Amino acid sequence: MTHPRLLHTALDAVDARGLAEFYRALMGLVYRDGDEPRVGSPDVGSPDDGSQDDADWLVLLDTDGHRVLAVQQVDELTPTTWPDPAVPMQAHQDWAVPDRASLETARERAEALGARVLLDRTDDPEEALYVLADPAGHPFCLLVGDQS
Structure with a gap:
């Protein structure tokens, strides 16, 4: 029997590009082909830079090309209040x-x-x-x- 294998962890974000850039820079990850910021788009990471582009699903890979993380665009997201249980981890x-x-x-x-x-x-x-x-x-x- 073939068991499922973890492909990646997916995170929701109201700014998918901004969150993907955070994890890319923090973890030394790279974008899957086609998910990179578009040429001519504003620099990502500075305040009010318009970094939210039309990307709604971005996949980040390790240096060996294995999927690690995906970021999915959502319209709204209530941040966790953990360890207060009012809004759990997501x-x-x-x-x-x-x-x-x-x-x-x-x-x-x-x-x-x-x-x-x-x-x-x-x-x-x-x-x-x-x-x-x-x-x-x-x-x-x-x-x-x-x-x-």
Whole structure:
């Protein structure tokens, strides 16, 4: 049986480019091909620089080319108040399997273990996936994706 492999951790942000730049600089990561800031866009990281571009999904890689982090654009986000439990920590993980048959097997296993499907996007020809909630309600994705 093929088990899912952690593809990357995905973070929501109201400024996806700004957050991606923070982690790129902090961790020494690089953008996946095509996710780099556009030529001619304002410098990222200075106040009021218009750094929020139209990027809604950015993937950062380590120096060996392995996915580490993804940043997803959202319209609004309530920052965590942790350790005060009023607004808990927020993140989700993407777990990759090599093919659609493995995707269905992983979904069935997740449901048998107590997960529930929140979104079925298996009809997407470019990136078939399920968004599930774990037994505690935390979302995670199972998707057909790069296993490297």
